[in-house]
Each structure stands twice: as structure tokens, then as C-alpha cells.
Amino acid sequence: MKRSSGFLAWFMDPKRRGPMLIAPAIIVLLLVNIIPLMWSFGLSFFKYRANTLKLPNFSWFYSYEKVLTKDNIWESLQTTAIIVAGSVGMQMILGFLLALLFASQFPLRKILLMFVLAPMMLSNVAVAIYFKLFYEPEFGLLSQFVQSFITGEMYVLLSTPAGALIGVIFADAWQWTPFVMLLVLAGLVSVPKHLYEAAEIDRMSWWRKFTTITFPYVRSLLLLAVLFRTIETVKIFDLVFILTNGGPGTATETIGVLVYRTAFQFFRTSNSAAMGYILLFAVIVLTSLYLYVIKQRESEEI
Amino acid sequence: MLNLTKKILLAFLASIVFSLGVSKTVNSKTVEIIMAAPDWPPTRFMQEYFNSSFPQEGDTEIKLTLDFIPWDNFYTNVAASLTSGEQKYSMIVSDSQWLGAFIEGGYFQKLNKYIDADPELQAIFDDMHQGYKEGYTTYPYKSENYYGFPQFPDNYVNFYRTDIFCNPEENAAFRAKYGKKLPCTYADWEIVVWDDIFDINEFLTRKKGEMMAGKPLEDDMFGVTYQAGKAYDFSSMQINGFFWQYGGDIWREDQQPDAQAIGVVNSDINVAALTKYLDLLATMHPSHKTGGMGIFEMQALYLEGKIASMINWVGLGAPVVDPNLSKVNDITGYARQPGTMQDDGTISRWANLGGQPFVLTTWMTQEEIDASFKIIKWWLSYDVQIEAVKAGGQSCMKSIIYSDGYNALAPWNAAYVASMDWQKDVWHIPEFFELLTQQQEEFDKAITGQQDAKTTLDNIAEFQQELLEEVDRIQ
Amino acid sequence: MKKKAIGQSGWLWTALASVVAFIYFFPVLFIILTAFRSRSDTLATPPKWIFSPTFENFYHIFFRSMANSTEYVATGFHVYFFNSIYISGMSVLLALLIGTLAAYGFSRHPLRGNDTYLFIILTTRMLPPIIVIVPIFLIFRITGLAGTYTGIILMYTAFNLPFSIWMMKSFFDELNTEIEDASRMDGASERSVFFGVCIPQVKAGLAATSVFALILTWNEFLFSLLLTNKLTRTMPPAMARTIGGEINVDYGLLAAMICLFIIPIFLITYLLQNQLLRGVTFGTIKK
Structure with missing residues (x-):
């Protein structure tokens, strides 16, 4: 191999191969993601509204103080927590059951699996609009079902805080259960068959087989599913905004909706930046946990 | 393999050059007014009727391009565009309540000096129904500072x-x-x-x-x-x-x-x-x-x-x-x-009061401002307003709503006109x-x-x- | 039941799975049927399951009636369609190029703090986009990129990069480095190790990565709504016109658009079923 000299040699030095390879990616991310993030981080320490001509005013932690002392952020965090717990919980249970169903080989399995995976491929907006239609008291399937078979009255699911939460949770869980199913399925098919055969010889009960053989193989994947879905569900916005608009009252106003309102309707730009950073902090914690579990899992396998 | 990569890169560069070229095809003799508008019949009519019947005069051609944005996202889109300062729009259809937010932000242009200098515009202002004028153009509400013209009056x-x-x-x-x-x-x-x-x-x-x-x-x-x-x-x-x-x-x-x-x-x-x-x-x-x-x-x-x-x-x-x-x-x-x-x-x-005025933004050139006023005068002229009403639109110009035969143009016109004196607006x-x-x-x-x-x-x-x-x- | 969970099962199992799949798929089925219903059939009470199908909704995707008459004009949807293909194609290609290089770097020439870099990269993908939208606007204003193809392509490239890097790294990590070392021994340059040895082995990975990136870009709504203009707009914001224009949601039209969207995705998902898990977890989980 011919050796070049000068700049090119410096550039091609094997020591710099790693940095050079990742440099383009880092530059793009810096430009489009990191710098905006830093900018809005800076903004969160100023007093600033995007719809006035007043210049930003440095104010230390004023925005954070303002945001954290108001009730609405705690309320919305609580609402978000309920939705996350409900939806992720439901996804785990349903996803697990679906995975058990699809873990074995049977005719037409691949095609039937496609039908179950379909909701995940829909856009959030589409899911929100059609679930709104399903829940609608006059035209909605749910109301018509209740009306014709149970009470004879139109059924208005979204009219109470609890009903609205259930409505949101159900729609979100429906859309994302296939995701959990995929993960659990991966765990189930990785269980070596000979373990089951051995268990058969030992005449183990199915529950014991489940806890001693099946569960250990899917445990870490379940944890990953919980974390991944939690990260995604914390950000929930489209679905809630279209389905309930945060109502009734503020019963379903999640942190995502609150950040949107603060930034684009109230123009409390620095407050929204501060809220964004609180949200970012949560995402960072969850993402680190997620990667930690992945590492654990990989080292276990080796 | 290497060649393939090079080819792909070249193709990409070429396409960027191409796309830049595409976005700059506006003729120098044309003044284009881009207006942010909600996507619904009263604004679609404005675009369609402008294309078919706007009288072009002089050597500069005026082009009105409505950027139709779905109603559901209209506010978000306009707010984001304005506060970002990207200066994409010369004219904007605005709900009357948004006036304050965007005027204080320095985005909507005050029109008083143009109105004072132009008798035709004065006539238009005098002809507007009082309650609607207050709702659609004044900020602070009911002051003498004017900012908008009616695009679609509503009640x-x-x-x-x-x-x-x-x-x-x-x-x-x-x-x-x-x-x-x-x-x-x-x-x-x-x-x-x-x-x-x-x-x-x-x-x-x-x-x-x-x-x-x-x-x-x-x-x-x-x-x-x-x-x-x-x-x-x-x-x-x-x-x-x-x-x-x-x-x-x-x-x-x-x-x-x-x-x-x-x-x-x-x-x-x-x-x-x-x-x-x-x-x-x-x-x-x-x-x-x-x-x-x-x-x-x-x-x-x-x-x-x-x-x-x-x-x-x-x-x-x-x-x-x-x-x-x-x-x-x-x-x-x-x-x-x-x-x-x-x-x-x-x-x-x-x-x-319902309905929307349309406004001018603060970053327009003199040429664009002139063109906009031509569009506004055209839109608020008698014949065009009548056509708009026939197509499901509305008017708040006194010379039109109180003219003979107005109530026959649309089945709800009588009820609309009779309600006009009973309108107040929410905060601006x-x-x-x-x-x-x-x-x-x-x-x-x-x-x-x-x-x-x-x-x-x-x-x-x-x-x-x-x-x-x-x-x-x-x- | 449980004892058969792993292993071969017969048609009985198929029947059970069919019932479950049907119930689960039902809302999607409803949407697909709606695409072929007229508005009054969609809103009929009690719901109409048998109806005469119409293709009107599909026609209305591309042509809408004029404001004042029964004439039809083009909606420009074909332009949005082209934009969607062009913009997502370009950005995926670019992200794949840059991402594959970076993934190779992370996998074969780890830096000090390699994991930190990877963590930051993943975090940028997990972020709620609403946080960065205001400053991104500012940057677009300064650079004049708002509304241009270059701007939105750059945006989507950054959007796809973390995904591409993690995905491709997971594929590179799986390769057996002995083959690479062997060809180095034979005197192959680093360049030919990369192009001649590694890339051919991850072809499937490249395909899966690009397809998943394509799906994500294809569905993206917020950035496209806010950063494009009339000429560069993609399909998702165009879909929003079905909501609250002159009538409440135009369910049929929306359903027709969803059908157009979902068919290619459906096919791709079917073909790439084995890579699906890796795709939906950004390459963090391999199996």
C-alpha cells in the first residue's frame, strides 16, 4: 500500500480511523439535534415569550421554579403515570398472551401474525380518529353495542375522568401490544426444546415449567419491553389530543399535551423549555436503564 | 462497490441542485403573495376565483398563492411559522382572537398609514359593519389601530x-x-x-x-x-x-x-x-x-x-x-x-362574533404591499363579494349586505344579516x-x-x- | 394447552389464532371497509356490514370538488406523494451512508467513551420532538432552509441516523471478525475489508435498516407539517385535510388514504418478518 504524506497521511492514520468514521454522523446530529437542545436548554434559564418583542431576560431557575410550583404539571405527571401504568400493564398482559398463542408452529401462522401486527403500522393520528369514532355516543360501535344489547341508552364512555382514561389506555394498548408480543415471542422461541422434554420426563406441572423454564428466558425481554414502551408512552400526545383533548376538564391532560399548550398556545417559551427538560431527564433515566438491562442480558448470554 | 457509492453521492448532490433550482423559478416580473389559509370552501373559492378572474394590469403580474393548511393544524402551523421568524407568508388568514398575540410579537402590520393615504381603502373601512370592523381589524379591541380585512365574516x-x-x-x-x-x-x-x-x-x-x-x-x-x-x-x-x-x-x-x-x-x-x-x-x-x-x-x-x-x-x-x-x-x-x-x-x-380577517405581515416589500392592496380591493369589491356569498362565503360590507336581493343569494342570509348588530368579540x-x-x-x-x-x-x-x-x- | 406452547400444533390452533387475530384486527378491518363506504353508510346506525362498495373515496384523494360547483380539481396529492418518496428516499439513503460508516467505526474502532456516544445518540432518538422544534425553527430561519427539500431531507437524515447507527452496529457486531482479520493478513486495505468483506455480509441488515427507516420517515407528521411548504409537503400533513374542513372528519377519505399507506408497509413487514423485532427496537435487541 502506498503511503501518502502531509495532511492526507494525518487524515488516513489508523489511529484516527474510528473518529473519522463517526465524524459525519456526529456533525449531522450536532447540527440538527444537539445544538437546538443546548439552545433550548439555555432558553430555560431566561424569561422569554416567543410572541413578544421583549428580549429574553436571564433569570436563573425562575422558569423551573414557576413550572414546578404550579399544580398543573404535577397533575399532568400523575395523569401521564396513570396512562403509562395502565397502558403498559395492559400491553404486557395481552402481549404475553398473544405471544403464547403464536409461539408454536401451526398452519398459516405467518399470515395470521401479520393481522395482529397491523395496528402497530398505523399512524397515531389514524388510531386516534377512528377510536374517537368508535367511542362516539351516536355513531360509535361501542355505544351502539351497549344500546342495543345492554341498557337501551346511548353509552358515553368519555364523559367521566375514569372513562376517558380507560378510553385512552385501551386505544394505546391496542396499538402497541403487538410490539410487546414480538419481544416476548423472541424470548419464547429461544427456550431450548430439550428443557421442556426433560421437564416432561420429570412430570412437572405446567405452572412449574412456566416459572422455571419459560419465564427466565423471557424475563429480561419483558423488562426491556416495559422500559421501551414506558419511554414511548410518556411522550403520548397525538392520541390524547385528538381523542379527548385532555378532557373531561383536565382529566387526561398528559405532560406531552401540557408542553404543547405551554409552547404553542401560551407562548411561555422558557417555561415549555423547562418542562421539556424535566421530560428529557425522565427519558434519559429510562434510556440508561434500558441500555443497562440490554448489557446485562448480553453478558448473561455469553 | 466504491463506484456505486460515488454514483449515489453524485445523484444526491445533483438532486439537491435540482431541488434548489425548482424552488427558484419565480419570474422577476411576477409578484407572488403567499397567504396562509385554512383548507375549507371560503378560502378555496378565493384561490379559484382569483385564478379565473383577477384583472391583471400593468407589467407586473400578481400571483396569489394560498397555502392551504388543514383547519385542525392551522393555528399550530401559523404560530410556529411566525414565532420562528421564517417569514414565509405575506398574508395570513387569522382568527380575530389571535390578533393581539401576533401583533405584540411584531408579525402583523399596522395598516393605518396605508388607509390614510388611500381613499379607496378608506371607503372600504367605512363600508365595513361596525361590530365586525372592531372584531376583525382593531387592536387593542375597539381602538383606532387597524390590522385586518374580512376574509370570512361569520355568526x-x-x-x-x-x-x-x-x-x-x-x-x-x-x-x-x-x-x-x-x-x-x-x-x-x-x-x-x-x-x-x-x-x-x-x-x-x-x-x-x-x-x-x-x-x-x-x-x-x-x-x-x-x-x-x-x-x-x-x-x-x-x-x-x-x-x-x-x-x-x-x-x-x-x-x-x-x-x-x-x-x-x-x-x-x-x-x-x-x-x-x-x-x-x-x-x-x-x-x-x-x-x-x-x-x-x-x-x-x-x-x-x-x-x-x-x-x-x-x-x-x-x-x-x-x-x-x-x-x-x-x-x-x-x-x-x-x-x-x-x-x-x-x-x-x-x-x-365568529369568522376570520386576513392580515399583512411586517416583512413585506413595498412591491408586495402594493400587490396585496390590489388583492384586498379586488376581494372586497361588490361583484367578487357577491360571487363569494353565492359560493357559501359571507360579507360584512354594508353596501353589500343591505343591498336588494342579498337575502336571496343564500338561504341563511336573512338570519345572518339580522344577527349582525348583536355581535361582540372575545378578548384579543x-x-x-x-x-x-x-x-x-x-x-x-x-x-x-x-x-x-x-x-x-x-x-x-x-x-x-x-x-x-x-x-x-x-x- | 401450555405443554404444547413450543412445538408443532395443528389446524385447531390455527382456528383459535384466527379468531383472536380477527378480533384484534377488527378496528383495522373497519377502517379498510370504511374506505369503500359512502359517508352515509359509514355513519349508519346500526352499522352497515353489507353495502355496495364505492371507489369515490380513492378518487377524492386526488381530486376534490371546486368550492362553488361540481367541477373537480386536482388536490396536488400526487405532488405530496412524489415528495414523500423523494424526501424519505433521499434521507434514508444519506442516513444509511453516514450511519453505516459510523456504525462500523463504533463496532470496529471503539473510541474512549464509545458507550457514552452511543447513549447520547440513542437519547436524541428517544426525545419528544416538541422539545427541539422551536430552536430548530430558529436554525432553519438563519440558514434559510425552511421549506426547502434540502432542509427537510437534512432533518429526516438526522431523524434516521440514530436508528441506522444502532441497527447497523448490531449487524456488524454479529459478524465474525476472523474473516476480516484473515483478509487483512492477506494484505487487503482497510477500505477493501470494509467494502469487500463486511458490507456483503450485512446486505440483509442494510435492507432491513433502510426499510424500517423508510417506514418511520414515511409516517412522520410534525416536522413535515412545520418545516415544509406547499411545494415540499409530504403526505401525512396532507392527510390531515380530512379532519374538520367543512364537515367533521371525512372518514371515508381518511380511510382510503390509510389504505394507500398501509399496503406497502404491510407487504414489507411480511417480507421482513424475521428482522421485525430488531427494527422496532432500533437494533438494540437482536433476538
């Missing part, structure tokens, strides 16, 4: 089913039961007050299978319906009307800094008005219990023949008469919305959205039965007082 009318309200048997039964007439004609509705709606709704609320107007019902039926939605302003608009009709008020932005929120917003009169609104709501279609009786949801119920009447914006009238969208296209009558009887025997009909201040959102949330709690009128208004008044004091609008 409430009552859409009702003539096959039900004018059915002789139903009329006889109603008279027998309540001792008064079931309103059928425009004149009948003129004397209807909100208290009458209790009787009408009780009478017209029927179950699937029962008879109505000589036929068995295919589904449950309900009487008169109005807005009670959580989204945007879909309950405040109707409730503000109730406050004003009862003699109450909202916080008066034109009387800063003396006007108060506490004591005004939660006055006994307002509590009584809101209570009436909620009591009436209980007699209507149960959709409002979801906080989802917005203007479109209500319209869908009416178009499908599930409610006997709705009080809604004239702007949503065109689909009602469209046989492809409406089951009631040929059996709908139009009247003013009911009012409130006052001590002197007259009926108060205050309502909240930059804090508008915060006031509105909190109010909508509180109203929604009342509508869905979580709290009573008194608590609701106390919460709203307290919030408004605090916020408005913080921004020095109340002393």
Missing part, C-alpha cells in the same frame, strides 16, 4: 328541520300540550327565547321506533342542540352569548386597567346564565357529555338527521344544502338563534389562549357534570384575575 344561525317543525300534526300536538306554537317560519322563531327551548326539546326528544312527523324514527331523536365542546373555543363562544344576553359580561379588555375579572366573570348574573346554559344542555343530545359537542360533531349529527335543530356558524352552512353530504339538504330552515327576554319586553340576542390580548384554555377546561368540567356553575365561574375568575394582574392588565 350563528339556527338550522332547523322544516319537516318536523312545520309538520301540522306535530304542531297541533305541541299546541295542545304547551299552549303555544311550535316555531316553523323565520317569523315564528323571532319570538322564541331560551326558556321555550325546554318545551321544544322535551317535546322532540323521542326514542327509536316512536312516531315523528308521521314516520317511525329509525334512531333516537333530539331537539335543539348547541356547542359544548372542549376543543378550541367550542363552548366559550356559546356561553359568552348567554352572559351578554343575561346582562352579564366577560373581562373587558377595552377598559384596562380598571376592568376586573373577579366579581364580573363570577357575578350572580353570569352564574345564572351559565346555569341556564347547563340546564338546557341536559335536554340535548348526550354527545356533550364527552366534552365532544364541537361545531363539527354537531354538524355531523344534524347532517345525518339525528337532531332536529342546531345553532352553528353560517360558515358550516354550505354542506347542509349539499345533497352529497346532507340528508336534510332540502328540509332545512334558517332562523336567528333564540334570545333572552328582557324587562322591557325586547329580546336580547348578543352572541360571540396576547394572553388570549391561556385565558381560553383554562376557561374551556373549567366549562368542560361543568358540562360533563363534575362541578356546578358557581364553582366553575369562581375558578375562572380567580385564574383570570391572577394572570391579568401578572401581566399588568388589571391594577
